[in-house]
Amino acid sequence: MAAFDFRGPQQIEFLDYLGQGLHAHVVKARIKNQEYALKLFRFGYDEEWYGPGQMGYNEDRAKPTMFAQYSEDFNCECRAFGRLQESSHAGLAVACYAYILLDETHEHMLADRFELEFNGSVDWPGYYDMRGRFLGERSGKPPPIRGLLKALGKPGPVTDPPNFTISSARRLLRNTIKMHPLGIIFLDTRQDQFIEDKMCDFSQTLTVPHFLTNPELNPQLNDK
Numbered sequence: 001m002a003a004f005d006f007r008g009p010q011q012i013e014f015l016d017y018l019g020q021g022l023h024a025h026v027v028k029a030r031i032k033n034q035e036y037a038l039k040l041f042r043f044g045y046d047e048e049w050y051g052p053g054q055m056g057y058n059e060d061r062a063k064p065t066m067f068a069q070y071s072e073d074f075n076c077e078c079r080a081f082g083r084l085q086e087s088s089h090a091g092l093a094v095a096c097y098a099y100i101l102l103d104e105t106h107e108h109m110l111a112d113r114f115e116l117e118f119n120g121s122v123d124w125p126g127y128y129d130m131r132g133r134f135l136g137e138r139s140g141k142p143p144p145i146r147g148l149l150k151a152l153g154k155p156g157p158v159t160d161p162p163n164f165t166i167s168s169a170r171r172l173l174r175n176t177i178k179m180h181p182l183g184i185i186f187l188d189t190r191q192d193q194f195i196e197d198k199m200c201d202f203s204q205t206l207t208v209p210h211f212l213t214n215p216e217l218n219p220q221l222n223d224k
């Protein structure tokens with residue numbers, strides 16, 4: 001997954017709020033006359049990650065830092081979309097073009113436009129200052145808000161979507177099965193994860209290589 005190339009200073013217009021989930025807020029954004037869905041990730045509770053365990057045991061940042069690359073939601077999603085791109089299978093999911101790290105000006109613009117909480121989860125927003133746990137060692141500043149730029153879609157109703165036909169269900173199943181040999185597993189497949197019949201959310205997905213699928217690192221795997 002590459003960084004978005006603004007060909008100059010960052011320039012984003014935040015247009016509308018599209019929705020939220022456990023891990024992110026999604027806004028409609030315009031960049032250079034093109035509209036996108038920009039998924040802006042929360043700084044989630046690491047007790048919800050795979051691996052590092054309860055937050056109380058992770059006061060030292062070494063452990064979350066090591067696991068973050070595999071377990072943290074933004075990284076999970078970058079790894080899955082990255083694998084789809086590098087294996088020329090990007091068409092199996094909604095188009096994801098690049099990642100964006102909001103600069104301070106755009107973070108202020110976002111805050112002027114919407115009141116969004118980036119610490120925690122949709123269930124426990126703002127309970128702990130998770131972002132503040134990872135201050136830059138030299139700058140002392142919190143890490144930037146991280147976003148993924150995707151094709152703008154029209155999410156259907158979550159229950160009984162009228163356009164969810166047998167053939168679209170078959171296509172989704174086929175696409176899901178095609179991702180497994182690419183090393184993209186644990187897809188958290190649910191009706192509301194699809195936008196216009198394509199998988200859109202990989203924030204909990206495992207992409208191999210991954211410590212959970214490696215018998216040397218995961219003692220719970222056996223030879224069977």
Ligand SMILES: Nc1ncnc2c1ncn2[C@@H]1O[C@H](COP(=O)(O)OP(=O)(O)OP(=O)(O)O)[C@@H](O)[C@H]1O
Nearest residue numbers: 019020021022023024026037151152153155201203
């Ligand atoms: N490409 C898109 N176009 C339009 N709306 C979108 C798009 N992607 C996401 N949304 C909206 O934003 C909502 C949250 O997005 P998403 O499911 O990716 O977030 P999440 O926090 O990872 O969710 P989850 O709790 O399911 O893991 C979606 O339910 C949908 O309404």
